[in-house]
Amino acid sequence: MNLHLLAAAMCAMALSVSAAAQTPDLAIIARTSGTPDIPGLKMVWLAPWGEVSKAHPWRNIIVHQTEGPVGSARGGAEAQFKNPTRRGVMVWVETDGTVYWAVTENLVPTHGDGGNRNDNKYVDNGETFHQVVGDNSVGVEFAGNYPDVSRGPTDAQIVAWRILVKVLRLRYGIPPGRVYAHNWIDFKDARYCEGCALATMARQWGE
Template sequence: MRPLLAALASLACLAAAAGCQQKQACLVRAPPPPYFGPRVATALPMPSRSSPARPATLELPRDPSRSASWGTAAWRPSDLERPWRFIVIHHSATAAGSAAQFDRMHRDRGWDELGYHFVIGNGTGSYDGEVEVGSRWPKQKHGAHCKVADHPEYNDYGIGICLVGNFDLAHPSEAQMQALARLVRFLMDRYGIPRGRIYGHGQLKATDCPGRNFDYGDLFRRL
């Protein structure tokens, strides 16, 4: 009888230990929210550890050439143009996104609309290399992307361009860099902005934006 009771007690201990391990395996600690541009925003839903991270995608039209954002026509504002003096480059610090998604994020934080003037997609919420025109640009409205103490001019007269992606972890795609260079050349020519006034966000403010892997030299070689 005593050996039988001892065996039953051992089985009970094993069962209790297994149950504890299962509960521990179910615990998932939420990671900190990623840095998003000039302010911290709640990014796309984080996947559980049981499934690999996959960026959210949207169904895109079959013929991207029909989108006005692939030509420079949408880059020419019809309203009275602002005397722009700077170009400031950002990354979204998210794996996926689009102008519409970032606009919702900014509005959720109490901003009036998307803080950037342009967003360059990475193939998730828009085509890879597609230049999306933000709602501020047609109105020639000041930016809300580079708040620097004692230097309001970077928002007032700075054109904000955001590339979708986290360039602390990855690199911009070739399509994104081509689109960025094309857009920057257009803006330089139209507003007489010199190369010396093209900045990354982190060159004006203490931030990693547009990411450690953003290659300024590559951009300037394309201009």
């Protein structure tokens, strides 16, 4: 009986090791080039990754929410791809969780308002005032809060965000404390806190 149990345990351990060996390492994937398959993400690559060593020196992540309707992420991403430095972001997330990578990593889209918040309402703005800006921050835009701007992200967006923010952090060496909601660093629309729930989640996941 004991021999049978030992054999079963060893078999289970071998299967576990085999499964682990077959599980893609997200840290390795996050440092590759091209258009990699990222487990758990539906990625649409408009602009593929280059060599990460040649990417712009990204130091922060800023979470945005657009007032576009459901289905608007693709259009926003395609317009961004055609004119990378226009006002917008590098990565767009649709309500169904689809992620659009729209801008080559060495180009800087125009987003953020210059880190002009200085009232310490959400975070210590002594560390962000005129320092967390579009030039050093990856912008991620979540679509679909029209016509009710107070509507939060969808469940599918949250699932995608959990993986996406980890990939961004691993790729560019960004700690969780450098993930910011747009409202935390800029004076924004007073009707709601843009990106606050998503940025808070990202920081909690990273701890």
